[in-house]
Amino acid sequence: MADEDFTHRYDAALAGEIEVRWQREWQERGLFRTANPGEPGFDAAKPKYYILDMFPYPSGAGLHVGHPEGYTATDIVARYKAANGFNVLHPMGWDAFGLPAEQYAVQTGVHPAVTTKSAIDSFRRQLARLGFRYDWSREFGTIDPEYFRWTQWIWLLAYSSHYDTEAQAARPIAELEEQLAKLDAEVLVPVARGSAGRVSLRWSVCAPWQRQSKLDDHRLAYLGEQSVNWCPKLGTVLANEEVIDGLSERGGHPVLRMPLRQWMFRITAYAQRLLDDLALVDWPDSTRTMQTEWIGRSAGALVKFAVEGFGDLSVFTTRPDTLFGATYMVVAPEHPLIAHAASGAGGATIAEYAQRARNRSDVDRQAESKEKTGVPLGLFATNPVNDERIPIWTADYVLMGYGTGAIMAVPAHDERDFEFAKRFGLPIRQVVACLDGSAWTGEHAMSEPGLACGSSHGDLTLDGLTQDAAIARIVAWLEQRRLGERRVNFKLRDWLFSRQRYWGEPFPVVFDKAGMHYPVSISALPVELPVLADYAPVVSDRPTPPLGKATQWVNTTAGAAGVDPSLLPPSTPVTRETNTMPGWAGSCWYYLRYCDPKNSVRFVSKEAEAYWMGPKGVDLYIGGSEHAVLHLLYARFWHKMLYDLGEVSTKEPFAKLFHQGMITSFAYERADGSLVPASEVDLAEPQCRELATGACVTRVVAKMSKSLKNVVTPDEVVAEYGADTLRLYEMAMGPLAESKPWNTRDIAGVFRFLQRVWRLAIDERTGGTLLARAPNAAVERQLSRSIHKVGHDIERLAFNTAIAALIEAVNAATRPTQLKDPEDGGFTRDQMSRFLRALAPFAPHIAEELWSHLGEGASVSLAPWPSVDPLQLVDDTVEMPVQIQGKVRARVMVPAGADRDEVERIVLADAAVQEHLAGRAPTKVIVVPARMVNLLV
């Protein structure tokens, strides 16, 4: 209830009125419109700063308070940088294609185009209400045809490129084709359509489909037959990164593996560069480590073992130095050797085992991982170093997707092989001796580095060599005899880019009757989604894209689809690709489009790209760590392709990355561990009680979720306190990077702070401006120090301590109630002006309102950052604690610039010091200037 005397108090209603008014004003005046080079209003003299939030996916549920945390942080930095004379690019838009929108649409029966649009509208409305200084004129969504036209264009670029391993860069595939034709090169191509068998032919005698097959082996976006992750529940296949522990990342549904022909990205070609260039970026170590581990580089050797009646069986090993210890081999259940073995004696058992292992989902395979399983193939291989005959087994602990899908087993020096050998009674032979000379116990595999032993045959010996030396010698020996070679292997696999879904970007590609694929020409882009009344996933045990239902759209002609007539006569009947791109597609390059969002002739103009992205990419990128691998790896990959092809100027897209922590919430737990909704708990100190029963409940920290009824939305907080308070509270909670619990009770603290700010400038009874006549020295000192600290803290993204500094300034200036003449206290006009400029990045609306009360004109958002008099930051004298034997016993005042001798003299003259010394002379005096003194006796 507002007190009648205080009609001009800063309360929720007034805050709301001020905020909405200024938001409209900013928008109408186009205050945050950012000019590109060459446009009117562009100031080339200023440095640039590109600050970016991770692309939000607007869900139907709207924002919760976790969303604005990162956005507030970037907004503060953006406002601060603008005040410091930077051209700031700070855009916002929508990642709007993808599975959740489609699932929601299927549930509700409303078309995803409609639900997505309304979700975007509510996100935009909610964000706008928080007063972020986005340049809304640059807004776009991934579903806009003018945007996904260029997503398709980039895909075509990858489709039309190959990776030149010599140049270590992407090049147009036309160059490769030309070269093959010119040299009339021998190429390895399929014997027949769809056949795994290969034949070596000259380019000139290859059939067109054989040529295409050869080129497909090199395209960066290619159609490949792969074992894919098929999720029947989601009705689509998923990328490796989207599968966690054999379950879909989204929804946690079971995933099966099955071979399928799908569009892939040859991201593996970039593995080494994706790894190396992590050194170029300023990213959290944890994220760099995650990417490093995901890429999973390991150096070793490829070794060929001859198999009787089959040919060579290649294995990858990181320990070629243990080759003499190989006592058996194992191939994955999916390995081609299985078919060969299954046709022989005992084939039924083998086929059965392989079939079972293959059909089991990854979850099952892991659940049984404690006990090793496997069957012998009845085949034998020859160890190339000692001609020993060793058995070949199949076991599901060997994965088809890594290396060659086969291993040499060295049970003495590999824990997995050791377990397997123990289980099946296979021989274990030590070929590495412990460095300290102790004997190997034989209880566990000995995988630590040591000296080779028992590794001699003929003229080859590794005995006595260290691991590195032994590896060097054995690899040289193998290479000389063409039995093996040095090899680097990566865990990273090619990126599966097809989804059997409706709500995604269509691929700009068509197929003729024979199954040859043809690109849609660039001039015919975008390929738009057909309007489909029934876009529900097709229930099937095979991946079946819903776009297949749009028969009219699917069955067309080359001319209608926009295929270049030189590739295919326009009347040729063709079918369109019915898979769509995954949700990641649009977020792989959105940061580039923001530089030049309205460009209709290029995806981004060279000039705008060079200006905003130079010299090292986006200057500050803030978003959640859940994207540490997926989005951030994919975007880096696209960026590198574009870089190779001369389309962008930087090697990396994001120079500096920062992850905000999660905002959690309190939940209340009964003694039996069940949870009570927050609304049904009495929060009295010190013991919280359940309202209904009065029983004691314990407060625990949990994620915000509907089931715990502890979700807080920005709308509620804005209604109760205003947007400035919400912004301030989110930043005051703690360090941006940490996860922190939302505590409704604490919000009052920052709200009261804003009320005090308001009271400093405004007479709550009259609404008139109220300022100090003359500056107070102590207030000025505190203000200067606060402003200095705020600037410094914003630079290091320490917003919580910056806010504490602002509060200290206000506390210093606050007028006691007893003060007779209000003009005796508070800030002067000049002090208030400086204070408001420092407050504005955090609480822009109240700052703007008070700014206009001061009659400062224009907008506080256009005002420069306040300067600080360096003299205000230093003291004439400093207090130094004096320790005696490491314990503080006295404090002395010394002149700020005092040298050690002078400090020592002052300290020894101090009465308290003398008393504690009790006549003893210090044996040592440690003086840390302006910090402390320690006397040892």
Place this chain on the structure above:
RNA sequence: GCCGGCGUGGCGGAACUGGCAGACGCGAUGGACUCAAAAUCCAUUGGGGCUCACACCUCGUGCAGGUUCGAUUCCUGUCGCCGGCACCA
């Protein structure tokens, strides 16, 4: 199991590069104002001891050690929580 991060008052958190632990806020307690309450303003607020009181003493940054004149900070071990990876040969 492996890798990474974090453990500080009743609560959220602060502490630059090894230099006075607890900034700032919440909560709590007392006071001023008020008929009263709210709001506001002022003061106190880590534990223990001692004192009329100021002062002073002592313990204290998950736990146990170590390095150092001095450790929340560095090192070793250990416990707990969070995140990532998980048969990658």
